[in-house]
Amino acid sequence: MAHSPIRVGFIGLNPDSNWAATAHVPALKSLGDRFEIVGVANSSPESGKRTAEALGLKHAFDTPADLVASPEVDLVVVTVKVPFHFELVSLALNAGKHVYCEWPLGNGLEEAKTLAALAEEKGVVAVAGTQARAAPEILHLKTLIEDGYVGKMLSTSLIGTGGNWADQTSAALYYLFDARNGAKMEDIPMAHTLAAVKDVLGDFGPLDATLGFNFETVKITDTNDEKPKTAADQVMVQGKLKSGAAFSLHYKGGTNRGTNFLWEINGTEGDIQVTAGLGHAQMVQLTVKGARGEEKVLSDQMPDPSVYKGKPEFPGARNVAGIYARLADDIENGTRTAPTFAEGVALHEVLDVIAKSAAAKA
Structure with a gap:
């Protein structure tokens, strides 16, 4: 019809x-x-x-x-x-x-x-x-996990960079650095990524968090002004998933010359690595590799190329x-x-747990 x-x-x-x-x-x-x-x-x-x-x-x-x-x-x-x-x-x-x-x-x-x-x-x-929940790589990864690629999941760990939230920005993006605006690194790249993690690996269990502030001000590159910075530039979370698997995460402000995005899933039968050039899983090309059984070297585990046909390149x-x-x-x-929106609330609840845990240590 x-x-x-x-x-x-x-x-x-x-x-x-x-x-x-x-x-x-x-x-x-x-x-x-x-x-x-x-x-x-x-x-x-x-x-x-x-x-x-x-x-x-x-x-x-x-x-x-x-x-x-x-x-x-x-x-x-x-x-x-x-x-x-x-x-x-x-x-x-x-x-x-x-x-x-x-x-x-x-x-x-x-x-x-x-x-x-x-x-x-x-x-x-x-x-x-x-x-990020609709990314072809995330949907494929979910299928791999459901089909038992890693066996019983033992642990998962994440490293990501935010691009922003370090020591400099443009005037148009300065609002990201004011925690009152609800657009912190935890709220945007980290939360987008956590939404994908939850889809692939299930709900989160107990979480413990720490925030780090390497910079108290941020340089506005358009004007050379220095303005206050109240959003964290380091976010560290550890705990467990509801499944019992160990969970750890570290998001960093800015970018670096090393690892900008790495998500690893380790199980009794196999291991998976998801990598990218930035910690915004919702907007970057993700690469999926894995190995299982007797395999010693990670190999390509990407979706079939046909799933990308007719879809935007970005x-x-x-x-x-x-x-x-x-x-x-x-x-x-x-x-x-x-x-x-109800699922959005559930994600906000995870962020709220992280915020309260970090605030208790401040």
Whole structure:
């Protein structure tokens, strides 16, 4: 049965520079006629008009309230900074719209809980953008584990770099370094990666965390100003998964000349390593290698090349497309296969445990 395209309205879309343009727009275009981007609302009417003209959109709404009220918008996509998620997502949900909200869902656990409850009350499809969960490599890795590639899992360990959260940044990204904004290293690259870990290996058990602050200020490269830095640049977590397997993690601010992403899974029958050039599992190309039984050297364990055909080349867009495909199925079939707000709350709960454990040591 043919379905009309799902009509999408973006809150926060700049045609030149931001995540919505580099990941969401190509993701939607890759899905053919399942979606149609019909409009945008930005921080000002002028900005919205520039975007609509550049992308050939039907509507440039003056305000987000105008966008969510439009009968020509079925799905509201919120791709602004985290502190604005709660207000804008609430606005869309109260208008009865389906919602795709970029991760983090809210600025902390309580906002996420409130949004999830509202989404449940309204009965709409409400998706939290944890797109690493849709990465072809993560889906393939989940199958490998389920098929017993490593046997009984004994331990898993992670090292990742955040790119940001070290000692310098641009003025546009300085908000990441203020812990009050809910966009810390734990909240973004680490949480995206933990969402994938949870899908592949199951729920987390008891966790203990420590935060490190090598830098108290950050240099703004645009202006040479020094500003306060309250977000950690080192995050260390250890504990267990619900399965009993040991778990350890270390996320580092910035990048380094050594390991920028390594996820290892060790079991009684085999071992797997997942590597990448940055700790943002949601937006980088992941490489999967493994060995089992009598094998002594890790070998390629990537998905079949056919799974990449017809999908965006940029891994971030490819993974976002995977979420949108599930979202379309959910709207059309009444299912809940895309990451739900309730699942977003569960991830926020893990972050809350980590934050409270670290705070107890401060």
